[in-house]
Structure formats: structure tokens, C-alpha cells
Amino acid sequence: MSARIGVITFPGTLDDVDASRAVKLAGGEAVSLWHGDADLKNVDAVIVPGGFSYGDYLRCGAIARFSPVMGKVVEAAQKGMPVLGICNGFQVLCEAGLLPGALTRNAGLHFVCRDEWLKVESNTTAWTSRYEAGAEILIPLKSGEGRYQASEKVLDELEGEGRVVFRFAGDNPNGSQRGIAGISSANGRVVGLMPHPEHATEALTGPSDDGLGMFYSVLDAVVNA
Amino acid sequence: MPVPVATAGKLLDVRCPSPGASTTTEEQHVARVVVEVMPKAEILDPQGQAITGALSRLGFAGVTDVRQGKRFELEVDGSVGDEELEKIAESLLANTVIEDWAIRRIDGDA
Numbered sequence: 001m002s003a004r005i006g007v008i009t010f011p012g013t014l015d016d017v018d019a020s021r022a023v024k025l026a027g028g029e030a031v032s033l034w035h036g037d038a039d040l041k042n043v044d045a046v047i048v049p050g051g052f053s054y055g056d057y058l059r060c061g062a063i064a065r066f067s068p069v070m071g072k073v074v075e076a077a078q079k080g081m082p083v084l085g086i087c088n089g090f091q092v093l094c095e096a097g098l099l100p101g102a103l104t105r106n107a108g109l110h111f112v113c114r115d116e117w118l119k120v121e122s123n124t125t126a127w128t129s130r131y132e133a134g135a136e137i138l139i140p141l142k143s144g145e146g147r148y149q150a151s152e153k154v155l156d157e158l159e160g161e162g163r164v165v166f167r168f169a170g171d172n173p174n175g176s177q178r179g180i181a182g183i184s185s186a187n188g189r190v191v192g193l194m195p196h197p198e199h200a201t202e203a204l205t206g207p208s209d210d211g212l213g214m215f216y217s218v219l220d221a222v223v224n225a
Numbered sequence: 226m227p228v229p230v231a232t233a234g235k236l237l238d239v240r241c242p243s244p245g246a247s248t249t250t251e252e253q254h255v256a257r258v259v260v261e262v263m264p265k266a267e268i269l270d271p272q273g274q275a276i277t278g279a280l281s282r283l284g285f286a287g288v289t290d291v292r293q294g295k296r297f298e299l300e301v302d303g304s305v306g307d308e309e310l311e312k313i314a315e316s317l318l319a320n321t322v323i324e325d326w327a328i329r330r331i332d333g334d335a
Contacts, residue, residue: 059320066317095320102322109271149268149323175269 002029003222005215006043008073008089010035010064014051015086015198022198023047026215038068044222045082045126046073048089050142050196060103060145061091070096082126082218083190087143090182090192099183099192100158101150103143107175111144115207116195117169118181122162125188126221130213136169137210139195141181146173146194148180158183166193189221254303257331258310262319263294294324 005023007030009016020030031043035053040046054063064070070092077083077098085093093099106112115138120131131137150158155178158164166182174194182193197211264270273292280288297318301310310328319326 058317062317062320094322100322102320104268104323105271107269107271109275147269151322175271 002027003045003219004029004031004041004043005218006031006033006040006046008033008035008046008048008069010051010053010067012052012055013049013088015049015196016051018196018198018201019047019049019086022201022211022215025201026212026219028215028219033069035064035067035069038072040069040072040076045084045218046076047198048073048083048085048092049198050087050089053088053092056088056145059091059095060088061093061095064088064092065095074098077185077190080187080189082221084127084214084218085190085192086196086198087146087194090194091145093190093192098190099185100154101148101183103145103194104147104149105145106143106147106173109144111142112146112173113140113142114173115139116141116173116181118166118193118195119169120165121167122165122184122188124162125165125184125191125217127184127191127214127217128165129220130217137213138200138208139197139211140199140207141173141195143174143194146176148176148178148183148194150177155180161186163188165191166195256301256303258299258301258305259329259331260297260299260310260314260318261294261327261329262297262314262324263326264292265323265325268323 005028007016007019023030031041057063073083074096091103094102117136118139120128120135123129123131123133163184164180165184168179168181172179181195182191184191197214200206200208200211202209270292276291314326314328315321
């Protein structure tokens with residue numbers, strides 16, 4: 001039986017369909033999860049996809065964080081379930097306290113929508129084991145509030161513990177501190193990143209198929225669990 | 226209630242309702258509470274910078290810095306105490322990783 005990967009839909013989520021498709025392309029079973037249901041439907045891992053949950057009202061991810069499904073996600077993550085937050089999903093995971101720091105308005109204020117080269121800084125997480133450490137992958141970035149921000153102490157901790165998972169390999173597109181594009185929890189099970197691996201799963205629709213590695217990685221992680 | 230960070234918000238100009246007021250609806254004070262949320266001083270505020278730049282282009286040469294924040298106006302009855310207001314500010318209205326908050330009570334019927 002293939003692994004069941006949950007994909008959450010909030011009001012305003014955009015990329016749940018692409019995320020589900022990426023799961024299927026990698027050989028997993030995509031399971032739709034609804035923001036209003038405190039039910040993870042026995043999934044093995046969860047993806048919090050991109051978009052503008054609750055219209056980005058108050059702050060990006062601030063309202064979604066309190067939705068019934070997120071209560072269950074936080075509980076499951078604390079028991080080691082792999083969780084991936086992409087773009088708005090990354091913002092939700094930071095607001096929920098599963099990942100440290102916050103995502104703030106891009107330096108220069110522009111919404112950035114372009115393909116970005118990312119350096120894979122850590123391949124020891126549940127979502128990056130299929131990559132070689134130091135590999136460079138081409139993934140679309142599309143966000144207006146993607147500038148990673150944390151205190152110097154937290155940034156030093158993340159660097160010291162190998163929890164900076166992805167860094168922008170070229171110019172820093174949004175002023176993100178230390179060029180950070182993605183980070184992980186201390187146990188490497190929860191990962192958040194601003195670029196969109198689910199949009200880079202095949203040559204026909206994306207700049208590469210480099211994003212698939214994240215979905216293959218988590219299937220390994222839950223099968224080996 | 227544990228206050229997690231040294232930079233936790235300030236409670237300004239507080240006028241608490243009398244303790245008995247919360248028991249009967251008729252006598253409940255309806256107060257207006259203003260919560261101001263600002264980006265922390267050390268956090269980059271590109272919106273504030275853009276406004277500073279625009280003011281200078283418009284000829285307001287004397288404005289050397291602008292920081293942009295948010296103001297929330299809450300109508301609360303007498304059952305909402307200061308501790309609850311602090312909880313509201315730090316759990317939802319502000320993200321204390323990047324923002325500071327301040328609460329001010331303005332009594333409607335005082």
C-alpha cells in the first residue's frame with residue numbers, strides 16, 4: 001500500500017491541487033484534508049500548501065494557524081509526523097510555532113515570481129534525503145512576504161544545528177536573512193520553504209523536475225518508519 | 226501567565242472596570258480598547274522605508290524615518306480583564322517574533 005500524504009485546503013489555498021499531483025507523480029496517495037475538520041484521516045505525512053489562506057488577513061498564516069486541522073497537525077508533528085510547509089504553508093508553520101522565525105515583506109516590496117536556484121544545505125531531513133548535500137536545484141519562487149526573519153541567536157542555532165535546509169544559490173531575491181529559503185525543525189521532520197517544489201515536477205509544466213525529490217524523500221521516510 | 230519574552234508589550238493608561246460590573250449585563254462597562262502593533266525596532270520595515278522615500282520625493286524633506294504598524298480597536302465588556310487583553314495581543318494580534326504591542330483602554334461611559 002502506498003503512503004498516504006495529506007494535503008490541506010484552507011479558504012484561499014491555491015496550490016493544493018499541484019501538491020496532490022506531485023504526491024501522485026512520486027507514487028504516493030494524496031489525501032485531501034479540510035481546514036475545518038480536526039481529522040488527519042490516518043495520513044502518514046502532511047503538506048501545508050501555498051496560497052493566501054484566509055486572504056492573508058492580519059498576517060500571512062495567522063488565522064490558518066488556529067484552524068481545527070492545524071491543531072491536529074501540531075499534535076502529530078510533535079510525535080514525529082513529517083510536515084512540509086510550502087510558501088504560505090511555511091508561514092503557517094512559523095505562526096503555529098512548529099518552525100522558528102517569521103516571514104516578512106520582501107525587501108524592495110516587489111512580489112517575486114521567478115525560477116530560483118536553491119542550494120540543498122541539508123539532506124538529513126524527512127523531505128530532502130533524496131538530494132545530494134550541496135546540490136543545486138531549480139524551483140519557482142512566487143511570494144510577496146518571503147523574507148525569512150529571526151533573531152541572530154535563532155539564526156546561529158539554525159546554522160549550527162544544520163537546520164538551514166535550502167539557501168538561495170544566486171542573488172538573494174527578497175532580502176531573506178542569510179539567504180535562507182527553507183529551514184527544518186530540530187528533528188528534521190518538519191520542513192518549511194518559500195519556493196514551490198510542487199511546481200517543478202516535470203519538464204512540461206515547470207522549469208525542472210527537481211522538486212520531485214522532496215516527495216520521493218518523504219515516501220522513503222514514512223515507509224522506513 | 227508566563228511572559229515568554231523580555232520585549233513583551235506594555236499596558237498603558239489602564240482603567241479597569243470595577244469588579245462587580247461583570248455580573249449583570251445592564252451594568253457592564255463597554256469599553257474601547259486600542260491595541261497598537263509595531264514592527265520591532267531591529268526588524269526591516271520596507272513599507273516604512275517606501276513611505277519615507279515617497280515623502281521626500283513629495284518635498285517633505287524633514288521626515289527622516291517612518292515605520293508602519295497596525296491599530297486595532299476592540300469593543301469589550303467588563304468581563305475582559307487586562308490579563309485577557311494581553312493574551313489577545315500576544316497570541317493573535319501581534320507576532321512577537323517580529324512585532325511589539327501596546328494596549329490602551331478608552332472607557333466609553335466613564
